[in-house]
Amino acid sequence: MPEHDGDHAGQACCAPARQSEAPPRSLPLSDVRAHRAVHDPVHDIEQRAIPAGEFRMGDAHGDGYPADGERPVRSVTVDAFSIDATSVTNDAFARFVAATGYRTEAEAFGDSAVFYQAVQADRSDIVSQPPGTPWWLGVRGADWAHPHGPKSSVDGIGDHPVTHVSWNDAMAYCAWAGRRLPTEAEWEHASRGGLEGTRYPWGDDLLGPDGAWRCNIWQGEFPRRNTGDDGWLTTAPVRSFEPNAYGLWQTVGNVWEWCADRFSPGTYAASGSCINPTGPADGEARVMRGGSYLCHDSYCNRYRNAARSANSPDSSTGNCGFRTVAA
Numbered sequence: 001m002p003e004h005d006g007d008h009a010g011q012a013c014c015a016p017a018r019q020s021e022a023p024p025r026s027l028p029l030s031d032v033r034a035h036r037a038v039h040d041p042v043h044d045i046e047q048r049a050i051p052a053g054e055f056r057m058g059d060a061h062g063d064g065y066p067a068d069g070e071r072p073v074r075s076v077t078v079d080a081f082s083i084d085a086t087s088v089t090n091d092a093f094a095r096f097v098a099a100t101g102y103r104t105e106a107e108a109f110g111d112s113a114v115f116y117q118a119v120q121a122d123r124s125d126i127v128s129q130p131p132g133t134p135w136w137l138g139v140r141g142a143d144w145a146h147p148h149g150p151k152s153s154v155d156g157i158g159d160h161p162v163t164h165v166s167w168n169d170a171m172a173y174c175a176w177a178g179r180r181l182p183t184e185a186e187w188e189h190a191s192r193g194g195l196e197g198t199r200y201p202w203g204d205d206l207l208g209p210d211g212a213w214r215c216n217i218w219q220g221e222f223p224r225r226n227t228g229d230d231g232w233l234t235t236a237p238v239r240s241f242e243p244n245a246y247g248l249w250q251t252v253g254n255v256w257e258w259c260a261d262r263f264s265p266g267t268y269a270a271s272g273s274c275i276n277p278t279g280p281a282d283g284e285a286r287v288m289r290g291g292s293y294l295c296h297d298s299y300c301n302r303y304r305n306a307a308r309s310a311n312s313p314d315s316s317t318g319n320c321g322f323r324t325v326a327a
Contacts, residue, residue, distance in 0.1 A: 036176045050083055086161075090154040090158050111128075112164045113315075125140040127140050143164050144169075147235075167311075167314075174324055181324060194245050215250065234293055238250060255319050256292050257321060260279070
């Protein structure tokens with residue numbers, strides 16, 4: 001069983017980036033777009049209209065990790081846009097794959113990162129265990145259709161968020177559907193639901209007045225014991241818990257969500273336009289937002305509106321998905 005190691009605080013939700021060179025892609029984006037033109041894609045995730053406006057972007061409470069660059073808080077203005085009410089589901093992603101024959105990067109590499117308590121695979125299929133985050137296992141045959149390994153499937157969890165999708169995979173889906181990923185500013189504006197400076201989409205208190213959990217995160221002692229107080233070890237259906245005031249479900253907890261922007265810890269401190277910002281012009285890593293079912297305040301309190309993280313665009317894990325906005 002992985003040992004609890006305080007030297008790696010903050011990494012609970014974030015699997016290590018892929019180190020190997022990416023294999024040839026099975027379906028170029030130009031071909032994905034061609035499928036859109038010919039096959040009339042169906043992106044049937046319900047939409048929510050987000051009003052234009054100015055908001056305070058960043059960590060107003062001092063909760064974040066300095067290396068994540070959630071400060072200084074700055075005033076940002078975004079135009080109105082339309083965004084998915086939920087993360088893209090397994091069912092929605094399956095329609096994309098059926099229409100295009102697309103093969104994800106996890107499938108091309110042959111493995112992906114799975115939380116050790118969720119693995120459904122033979123021991124021989126465990127191909128790696130990162131020393132810094134031993135609760136993550138590289139599992140041969142883990143991919144979007146086999147989220148816990150080759151002995152698992154998405155049967156019965158079509159309404160859960162798709163996982164094991166890289167940033168590149170999310171972009172391919174967007175190319176097919178005529179959508180795009182949200183900018184980091186759009187994502188936070190939408191997640192806040194019109195509330196100014198709050199930790200969570202509903203306010204500042206993690207639990208409801210009745211003591212009930214308001215999002216799908218880790219309960220218990222990470223990473224050994226999850227008491228399951230919210231009912232889930234890994235992903236929950238995308239319409240679990242309560243939506244925010246804009247009608248968005250589970251922007252925090254459940255799964256990380258890719259954003260369009262490149263990541264830099266100095267983004268907020270850099271000078272530049274705060275009207276529809278799109279992030280740094282250079283850099284490899286891409287922004288992820290919202291935290292996941294593995295977040296716990298003893299390790300990774302990134303289940304907040306302002307929380308940021310990143311990974312390489314070819315990396316995939318069992319706790320990262322995406323939602324889209326109208327192009």
